[in-house]
Amino acid sequence: MITITFPDKSIKQFDNFPTGMDVAQSISQGFARNCVAMKIDGRLLDLSRTIETDTAIEFITVNDDNALEVLRHSAAHVMAEAVLNLYPEAKLTIGPVVEDGFYYDIDMPPISKDDLGKIEAEIQKIIKAKATFERQVVTKDQALEIFKDNPFKLELIHELSDQEISLYKNGQFIDLCRGPHIPHTGMIKGIKLMKISGAYWRADQSREQLQRLYGTAFFDKKKLNQYLHLIEEAKKRDHRKVGTRLDLFSFHDEAPGMAFFHAKGMDMWNALLDYWREAHRAAGYVETKTPVLLNRKLWEKSGHWDNYRENMYTCVIDDEEYAIKPMNCPGGMLLYKTRSYSYRDLPLRAGEVGLVHRHELSGALSGLFRVRSFHQDDAHIFMTPDQIEAEVLGVLRLAEQIYNKFGLTFHLELSTRPEKSIGTDAQWEQATSGLEKALKHYGQEYFINEGDGAFYGPKIDIHIKDALGRTWQCGTVQLDMALPERFDLTYKGQDNDKHRPIMIHRVIYGSMERFFGILVEHFAGRFPLWLAPVQAVILPITQDLADHADQVKTDLEAAGIRCEVDHRNETLKKKIREAQINYVPLILTIGEKEKKTGTLSVRTLDGKVKLGLSPAEFVTPVQKHIKKRILDDIVL
Template sequence: MIHITLPDGSRKPFEDYPTGLTVAKSISEGLARDCVAMEVDGNLVDLDRPIQADASIRLITTRDPEALEIMRHSAAHVMAQAVLALYPDAKLTIGPVVEDGFYYDIDMPPLSEEAFPKIEAEMKRIIKQKIPIRRHEVSKAEALTFYKDEPYKTEMIDALADGTISFYKQGDFTDLCRGPHVPHTGFVRAVKLMRVSGAYWRADQSKAQLQRIYGTAFFDKKQLKEYLHFLEEAKKRNHRKIGAAMDLFSFHDDAPGMAFFHPKGMAVWNALLDFWRDAHRAAGYVETKTPIILQRTLWEKSGHWENYRENMYTTEVDEQAYAIKPMNCPGGMLLYSTRPHSYRELPIRAAEIGLVHRHELSGVLNGLFRVRAFHQDDAHLFMMPEQIQAEILDLLRLEEQVYSKFGLDFHLELSTRPEKSIGSDEQWDTATNGLRSALDAYGKEYRINEGDGAFYGPKIDLHIKDALGRTWQCGTIQLDMSLPERFDLTYVGRDNEKHRPIMLHRTVFGSIERFLGILIEHFEGKFPLWLAPVQAAILPINDDLIPFAESMATTMRDAGLRVEVDDRTESLNRKVREAQLAKTPLILTCGGKEKEAGTVSVRTLDGTVRYGIPMDQFMQKVTAHVAERCLALDLFDE
């Protein structure tokens, strides 16, 4: 007799070894039709796996979050089966699930998206047959024999430990896989191939280039339709396209992955950093600056050489090895060590807008989102142990204050010790518990992200949510007890003895380039007035009014506003249209009536037009709005 305990605590007896499907049918046929897998004593397994001992199980239905990933994994197998049916000489490698779908890397001749309809048609044929997907387990020797003509699968099997190896079979298609999978191909109800790109086997440029075919899948067509609509919206907001149209930045082959900021881009950049500096000054920070290149011995001392070497650019000067900094931390340690410190000074909050360089593979570079050179709004806080919780709470409030200025909400994740790390167990326990207690006191719900901390300490990550509901990890708070020890940092305590400070690393924007890219997409280029590259465009209706328009612009520039005068011999309608395309928040038309009355006529991007606003009233409202860094442009609401 096998006893199955369900999530509600009830126990059901079964004479034979039941499968998940058997358990589901004992509850209801409808439930059985909706189940895709099961969790047995905390482990996800196939629904048809026999349960051979008393166990607690949870049936996974199409409504559970795990189900989508399981089904997409099966969709990758369906795609691979379809590709092999159409291209028999293709060689399969791996086909994992990714955030928004799945991909499969396949060794085959170059493929274009024109082939997608043919592949999708074959996939639909396979799906319509509802082919059962069954797990088989064999020895390593048997697996190697089966895949003797498949070099990539053979290489993967060779790397596995001796023991049982699992395969999944659907019809005449078999693939090496750990599983689990949905019961049959019919569960892949809505699928679409998205794009294809080149990818090197094992991400090694010396190895074969493969075709990486991306796809996505959902349990119903409505979800797929909504997702494709979301992609269209995201495409319209693409920061690279908007950045080029607004003349903000560019990229060049002479410096791949390194952004060039144009004058208008610098206007946004400087406005962003002015806000950052004001917020940090008010929060008790001082600003520092450290060199971009430091000796290798320093990076060895910090642990970066051992743990981050593959991402660092190096050089040699006077037969001495140097590295361009990928992080600001070691320089911050040297700054602290320049003089003795007393407990009376602590906490010290030292911030730096540091230019860092990190080597990224060319295939992952992505506009401002993934670059090789960027500015990190780093800060290093040095404190006594009893100050940890208060400082972290202040940091969380600062991050919330900054994000709210852009209308961004966020969620929190606590990331714990990774497998590759430095420091003692005691240090990690102290650091992790310090972050956890501060999060509990802050009162906002947070998630645990096991094993994803920095190599030198646990961290709190802040993930902001943009206008499309996408999340981006920007801010981070990392508690580090290792670097102060490695650099022998001390302070003199109340007892007149030397003590080791606790240190926090933290960012708010993270990469300023990336944060700017996020803002471009969040606002679709329609920045708040205080952040806009050009805050106002003045459009004289004829050449005689150009001097008056220039005098208006001078008044506004003297007040610190960013203004352009469009004095081209174009029609007023065209000038207005082009100012709107440039996403200029305030468009001022300048005619004879305005000149005579000392007023302005203002058009905003939502199409609202206000006539006859006295210039002094207009200036008062605009300058106050910019000074307060207001989010919404409600200057002239009654």
């Protein structure tokens, strides 16, 4: 007799050893049809696995978050089978699940995007067959025999320490795999092959070059279509295209991975920076600045030379080796040591928007999202142990305030002590407890990433969500017990003895360049008035009105409004249309009437037109709207 306990604490008993599917079907056939896998003792298992002891069970259905990972894992097998059906000489390597889909690296003749259609057609045949995924356990010798014609699989098998190896078979296809998989191929309702790229076996350029086929899969076609629509919308919002069209920034071969910001891009950049400074000043931060180039001895002391050297740019000056900083913190340690502190001076909140450089492989560079040179809105908070909760809470509230200005929501993740770490158990307990208390006090739901903290302390990661529902990890709050120790930082406590401060590293924008790119795509170039690089464009109806238009521009700029005059000899209709396409929030037309009366005719992005506004009637609400940094369109 086997006793199964369900999450609601109800139980069922079975005379024989049931499979997970047997248990699911005992609830109802409809429920079983939506089951993907089961979780027993924290392990995700196939529904075909037999249950031989009393246990608690949790079913993973098509609506659960981790169900898609199981589905896409199975879809990778189906894609690989389709490729082998069409290209029998192909040799499979590995096929993992990745964010938003899966890929499989395959040793085969080069194929093009035009070939994806016939692979998808073959995939549909496999799906329609509703082939079951059958788990098999074989010895290492048996696995070597099964895959004797595939050198990549043989290499993987030889590296396994297990003497028993699991395989999965669906139809005629068999592959090395730990599982789990969906019950049968027919559960894949929506699948699309996305692209092809090159890859090296084991990411080693000296090894075989492979074809990497990317795909995605869903439990229904509607969600696939929604995802594909999102991809198309993301292409339209691509910050590289929008940034070029709006003349914000560019990249050049002379400085790969390092952005050039144009005048309009700098207007937006400075608006972001002005807000950052204002918000931080109000939150009790001071702003500092440290050199870009620092001696090797400093990087050895901080630990970066041993652990981060391959990502650092170096040079030799007067026979001494220097490195361009990949992060701001070591310089911040030197600043702290320039004077003595008592417990009354803490917390000390010091912010720096520092220019850092990190070497990235050329193939990894991606617009503003992955660069070699960027500005990090770093801050270091030095505090006493009993201030941890309050300071972390302050960072979270500041992050919320800043993200709200852009209409960005976010979720929080707490990462705890990894296997390799420094510090005592008591220090980690105190640090983690401080973060947890702050999170509970903050009151927003958070997720725990066990063992994913930094080696020097636990952290909270802040993942923002943009207008397309995509998440980006920008902000982070990290407790550090390593650098205060390495740099012998101290403060005088109430007992007049020296104590080691606790330190927080934190960013909110993260990389200014990356955050800039995220905002371009979030707003699709239609920025709120306070952030728009050009807040108003002035359109003289005739060339005779050019001087008056220039005077209006001078007056508006004096009032703090970013504007420009369109002097082109084009029709007014065309000028208005182009201004609307470029999402200029305020379009001012200047005719003889406006010149004579000293008034303004203003068109807003919602298409509404206000005629005969006095300069004060226009400037006052615009200034107020900009000063408050209002997200919504202005109403005049």
